Amino acid sequence: MSAVSTAPNAPGTELLGRLRLREPEHRVHRKAILWWTLRPLFFWLVVIAGQLVLLNLAPDAPSWLLGTSGASAGLGLLHVLVMPQWRYRVHRWETTEEAVYTQTGWLNQEWRIAPVSRIQTVDVERGPLQQVLGLATVIVTTASAAGPVHIAGVDRETAVRLVDELTANTQATQGDAT
Amino acid sequence: MSERPLDTITPTLDSNDAESADGGWHRLDARVLAVRPVRELLNFAIPLIVLFISGSNAGDGETPWGRYVGLAIATLLVIRGVLHWFTTRYRITGEQVELHTGVLVRKRLAVPRDRIRTVDAKSDFLHRIFGLADLRIGTGRQTGGRKSKDKKEDGLALSAVSSVEADRLRQVLLHRSIPPRAAATPSGATRFDAGAATTLAALDPSWLKYAPFTLSGLAAVGAVGAFTWRIMNELHVAPDRIGLWHSLIDRVGAAPIYLTVLVAAIGLTLVVTLGSVVVYVFAYWNFQLTREHGGSLRVRRGLLTTRSDSIEEGRLRGVEVVEPLALRMVGGARCTAVVGGAASKLVLPPAPRAEADRVACAVLELTASPTTARLVRHSRRALARRLTRALAPTLIVIATLGAGRWFDVLPDWPWESALVLVPIAALLAVDRFRNLGHALTNGYLVSRSGSISRKTPVLRQSGIIGWRVRRSVFQRRVGLVTVAATAGISAGEYRVIDIAESDGLALANAATPGLLTPFLRE
Numbered sequence: 111m112s113a114v115s116t117a118p119n120a121p122g123t124e125l126l127g128r129l130r131l132r133e134p135e136h137r138v139h140r141k142a143i144l145w146w147t148l149r150p151l152f153f154w155l156v157v158i159a160g161q162l163v164l165l166n167l168a169p170d171a172p173s174w175l176l177g178t179s180g181a182s183a184g185l186g187l188l189h190v191l192v193m194p195q196w197r198y199r200v201h202r203w204e205t206t207e208e209a210v211y212t213q214t215g216w217l218n219q220e221w222r223i224a225p226v227s228r229i230q231t232v233d234v235e236r237g238p239l240q241q242v243l244g245l246a247t248v249i250v251t252t253a254s255a256a257g258p259v260h261i262a263g264v265d266r267e268t269a270v271r272l273v274d275e276l277t278a279n280t281q282a283t284q285g286d287a288t
Numbered sequence: 289m290s291e292r293p294l295d296t297i298t299p300t301l302d303s304n305d306a307e308s309a310d311g312g313w314h315r316l317d318a319r320v321l322a323v324r325p326v327r328e329l330l331n332f333a334i335p336l337i338v339l340f341i342s343g344s345n346a347g348d349g350e351t352p353w354g355r356y357v358g359l360a361i362a363t364l365l366v367i368r369g370v371l372h373w374f375t376t377r378y379r380i381t382g383e384q385v386e387l388h389t390g391v392l393v394r395k396r397l398a399v400p401r402d403r404i405r406t407v408d409a410k411s412d413f414l415h416r417i418f419g420l421a422d423l424r425i426g427t428g429r430q431t432g433g434r435k436s437k438d439k440k441e442d443g444l445a446l447s448a449v450s451s452v453e454a455d456r457l458r459q460v461l462l463h464r465s466i467p468p469r470a471a472a473t474p475s476g477a478t479r480f481d482a483g484a485a486t487t488l489a490a491l492d493p494s495w496l497k498y499a500p501f502t503l504s505g506l507a508a509v510g511a512v513g514a515f516t517w518r519i520m521n522e523l524h525v526a527p528d529r530i531g532l533w534h535s536l537i538d539r540v541g542a543a544p545i546y547l548t549v550l551v552a553a554i555g556l557t558l559v560v561t562l563g564s565v566v567v568y569v570f571a572y573w574n575f576q577l578t579r580e581h582g583g584s585l586r587v588r589r590g591l592l593t594t595r596s597d598s599i600e601e602g603r604l605r606g607v608e609v610v611e612p613l614a615l616r617m618v619g620g621a622r623c624t625a626v627v628g629g630a631a632s633k634l635v636l637p638p639a640p641r642a643e644a645d646r647v648a649c650a651v652l653e654l655t656a657s658p659t660t661a662r663l664v665r666h667s668r669r670a671l672a673r674r675l676t677r678a679l680a681p682t683l684i685v686i687a688t689l690g691a692g693r694w695f696d697v698l699p700d701w702p703w704e705s706a707l708v709l710v711p712i713a714a715l716l717a718v719d720r721f722r723n724l725g726h727a728l729t730n731g732y733l734v735s736r737s738g739s740i741s742r743k744t745p746v747l748r749q750s751g752i753i754g755w756r757v758r759r760s761v762f763q764r765r766v767g768l769v770t771v772a773a774t775a776g777i778s779a780g781e782y783r784v785i786d787i788a789e790s791d792g793l794a795l796a797n798a799a800t801p802g803l804l805t806p807f808l809r810e
Binding site for chain 2: 128129130131132134204206208209211217218219220221222223224225228252253254255256257259
């Protein structure tokens with residue numbers, strides 16, 4: 111079922127048949143796996159510890175709390191073991207002269223394409239955990255309120271190089287960025 | 289695109305205040321000194337009245353502190369209103385609009401003139417008596433973090449200037465010569481009319497029949513109810529003490545229950561209908577959509593509070609036809625204009641659907657409205673997705689209520705009455721599937737979706753910035769994706785939901801030729 115009826119030799123319609131998006135060229139840094147493991151760890155520890163504390167210290171703790179703390183321990187373990195590896199296999203990024211292209215997610219996956227000519231700002235963000243691990247997140251904003259394009263989990267040198275590259279490309283192309 | 293410099297359009301307006309002797313700084317209108325303190329007092333009327341009354345009710349020997357506090361607060365409010373006039377000045381130069389304001393926190397804002405998207409003037413009853421208008425200049429500047437869904441759009445607020453000055457500012461700020469690239473329409477037509485403003489749409493009293501099918505009646509009843517309850521609460525008036533309420537409760541208790549329910553339902557319907565008609569009249573009386581000769585669209589409406597919203601046409605990115613469920617059943621619709629870098633503005637209140645299509649046409653300056661284009665439907669797998677998404681939460685609710693019954697926490701009727709949600713959810717899901725559709729026509733991307741509120745956004749292809757393709761774990765199993773076109777608009781993006789992967793990518797590729805091509809493969 112073709113979505114659009116355009117002339118066969120109109121630009122951009124040479125590709126017919128079953129279209130798919132290819133993967134972006136670069137992977138993120140391997141240390142990102144550690145980062146993705148540590149980030150939810152804190153949350154899970156708080157949840158499980160909170161339940162255990164309630165169980166042991168509260169005078170009339172309900173018995174089902176044992177069940178839920180066991181369940182959350184199991185879920186937490188699964189999440190922390192599976193998610194980082196999966197994310198590392200999915201997260202990729204690529205920049206050309208024309209566009210920034212990223213693939214992110216694990217259960218739900220998302221591809222984002224933003225043209226270089228519409229980029230408004232390029233920033234590098236490093237949270238405390240990222241600073242310890244030597245990682246960074248490159249944030250590319252456009253005029254769209256749908257949110258900026260994130261390239262997370264790259265190491266610091268790559269991030270700086272990326273920012274320089276994108277800034278140079280953006281300045282080279284003209285235009286009002288809205 | 290003909291560029292006409294400002295002085296050939298409006299020879300009597302001076303667009304550059306900075307050239308005048310005193311640097312061109314203007315104050316707000318002097319009548320603000322009278323109006324603003326009254327407004328501040330009115331805003332705090334209820335708490336002040338409560339303070340006064342409870343203060344007076346103090347026993348003998350106790351100082352009526354409530355009265356003194358109330359008096360002090362009232363005085364402070366009046367002073368604040370007066371100081372607002374003294375501390376606010378504005379100026380328009382060739383490139384910028386500057387505003388200095390603030391009493392305790394001084395704010396100096398300078399906005400480049402080419403960032404101005406919209407100029408909105410609002411005059412409520414008090415303003416109209418004195419001939420004033422509250423001006424809000426939309427600059428497309430967004431505060432509140434990049435990821436927040438409801439971004440606060442920071443504009444310049446001038447509260448208040450005279451109506452004449454408001455009109456002058458509107459023309460000066462919006463009718464500049466627009467750069468050719470931003471103003472080019474796909475049809476390449478020139479836009480400046482030689483004559484005065486052209487009326488695109490005006491209120492037809494027959495549209496009132498669509499009023500009861502909007503939710504405004506419910507909202508009005510709710511607001512009135514909440515207001516009354518709050519007053520009663522603050523003044524410690526209990527319903528039992530009112531004799532009328534007592535006799536009403538006695539009568540209700542005596543009558544059979546079905547009669548009570550019936551009468552209550554009829555009563556509520558009447559009240560809601562009346563409320564919605566009243567709200568409609570107050571909001572949309574004298575509604576008029578005009579195209580001004582300087583290149584802007586202007587929407588005027590209002591009975592007690594008149595509003596005049598103006599959009600610079602170069603910033604127009606499309607339109608959206610919105611049809612809430614009830615309105616759709618009687619063939620009505622609303623239309624809003626999608627503005628780049630500002631919130632969408634209403635260009636047609638609830639009216640016949642044909643009128644919405646005609647207005648969309650007129651706003652976009654096309655002969656055939658993209659909102660009436662034949663849309664490509666989505667595959668049946670999208671139906672399965674819609675059904676799952678609608679039924680799963682319903683079944684979870686029923687299961688939870690059933691579990692409550694099983695553990696003897698809840699009685700039987702919650703989960704049994706929740707069963708009625710299943711056919712409703714299924715019908716909604718089927719409707720949502722049937723409403724899904726998309727098209728690429730005449731330089732516009734159309735993507736329709738929704739059931740409770742069916743929206744048909746029409747986005748100019750040149751306004752599309754990039755793409756976001758999402759595939760959830762459930763969509764992956766059936767080969768569907770959701771393709772969203774991101775644009776510099778308040779919604780952020782318009783989505784084509786549950787489309788087959790190949791079709792979605794072909795659509796994106798055709799909408800922005802060349803952008804996606806390096807990343808596609810067979």
